[in-house]
Amino acid sequence: MQSSRNFSCGCLAFLLLSPLVGRAETALQILSSYETLARGLMVGFASSPERGRQFFVTRHGGEWSCSSCHTENPAVVGKHVVTGKTIQPMAVSVNPERFSRAEKVEKWFGRNCKDVVGRACTPAEKADMVAYLLAAK
């Protein structure tokens, strides 16, 4: 009866872990796609979490930085700078929902880069930010 219990434990672990594995893969896949695009424009590009962090906390000629809403600590809850609405943490380590759907990531980069940077973010900038938010704890 020990073997059937092991089997059940194994099944349970697989069921519990597989959504997480799926998500982790998707987040890394998203990072990897941006890196590939960036390398097409800049040979030898490699994403940098620190560069991503700096981009995130800096103002880019406008009133806001990314951290104006998301705070300088991606592991905590943020707050919309205009509406006051709470914003769930961006760090994947505390919020596994983040970077789990590529089209959602693109949609928010599209809107927020326009508002914060005044233009679309480049693939390199996106790769750096995703790397930062994947590494943040």
Add this chain to the structure above:
Amino acid sequence: MRVRSSIVTAAFFLVSLPSFAEKGAGVPANPTYQQECASCHVPFPPALLDASAWRELLNGLYQHFGSDASLEPGMRDRVEKYLADNASRSPRFTRLGKPTLRITETAWFQREHAELGATVLKRPSIKTASNCAACHSRAESGSFSEREIHIAK
């Protein structure tokens, strides 16, 4: 004894009726509206504006009160349908009778919140009158029941 118990029963019944101030109560939540429009602010109940105001808002999402809130066309149409279907039947004007796209500027909103006085809505914990969730504890689920109000300090 019988009279008193009927009064108590009647009072109990009256108290448990939903508040008539709950605009939008009973309108089912729309998952597309929730997902696309409730990230930066609470999902404002559709009945708080009329259909033409909602349409005007949705036609100008690229400059939505200072932000780019653009939706891809399919999503946008679904949100418009939901809002227009559940919108107020009569236009919502400001106290001076002007049309507005800001729910907080409508005469209805200002009447509902008049008892707060001028300074409460400016508290740092609240920030702005459109930050419903600061006091309406279940606004993010679309609920504005009187019983759920806790004025932020």
